Amino acid sequence: MPGQQVEICIESSHQGETMVQTARAEMFRKPDAAYYRYREPDVASMGSTITTVKVRPNEIRIIRHGDVTAEQTFSQNGKHSGFYHxxxxxLSLMTQTTGWEVALDDHxxxxxxxxxxxxxxxxRAGDFKLRLTIREEQG
Structure with missing residues (x-):
């Protein structure tokens, strides 16, 4: 069953530099989580990669499959291991979440x-900030 089409905007900040990426995503709702799946933009470093973002009130997991395989998990004040292949x-990764705010509605x-x-x-590779905005697809 296909998911609902949404627009996803990812803002990433590191060392005063901000990157903004917008994509069409497919949203799947489960009782305990929302899933957003999208194809990474065609950039050389990502190749052909599909990203799934799983959002729960207390945890966010980013999973990539394709030319890049990666997994990162974030939770309020949590420390999680991950990888990037x-x-x-x-590469082995470790994330330590230092700030947290999740505000998704019932949709x-x-x-x-x-x-x-x-x-x-x-x-230590640095301090990062991410903001994920999900809205109805404007079509």
Missing amino acids: TPHTR GYGQASWSYILWVGDE
Whole structure:
């Protein structure tokens, strides 16, 4: 059964630089979570990759499949291990969530914002902020 088409906007900030990405996504609702699945934009670093974002009130998980395989989990004040694999690279990741706000309505629309510290292997890679906005597809 196909999901509902929505527009998803991902804002990522790191070291004063902000990237904004907008995509059409398919939304699937379950009693305990909302899932948003979209194809990554055609950029060389991502190749052909499908991303699924699972949003629950107390946890967000980002899962990528395709040319890039990755998984990152975030929860309020949580610390989680993850990974990032490409045909050329295999990295172990660790995220420590430092800020958290999830405000989705019963239809799966709204915003989730969180900040986190990222470690790649044993190296601290920096502090990041993400904002995910989900709205009805404007068509």
